[in-house]
Amino acid sequence: MSPASIHNWIxxxxSVELDDGTEVTSKEFKKLQKENQRLKEELEILKAAAVLLGKR
Structure with a gap:
């Protein structure tokens, strides 16, 4: 087992403390950040679609 693998596991x-005091692991935090970014992108797409559909 390589030292790099052990370092990555550690x-x-x-844990990372969120704004609401909840603690999550670094891995979970990265997953939440990715999901948050995806949701922001989806929201921007929906906003643009609403503008386009509103012009009809």
Whole structure:
């Protein structure tokens, strides 16, 4: 087992405290950040679609 693998496991297992006081692992936090970005992009697409459909 490589030291890099162990380092990554430790890094992923460390907890991050969210604004509401909830603690999640670094891995979960990265997943939440990706999901948040995806949702922001979807929202922008829906806003643009609403503008286009509103002009009809």
């Amino acid at each position: 890094k992923d297992a460390k």
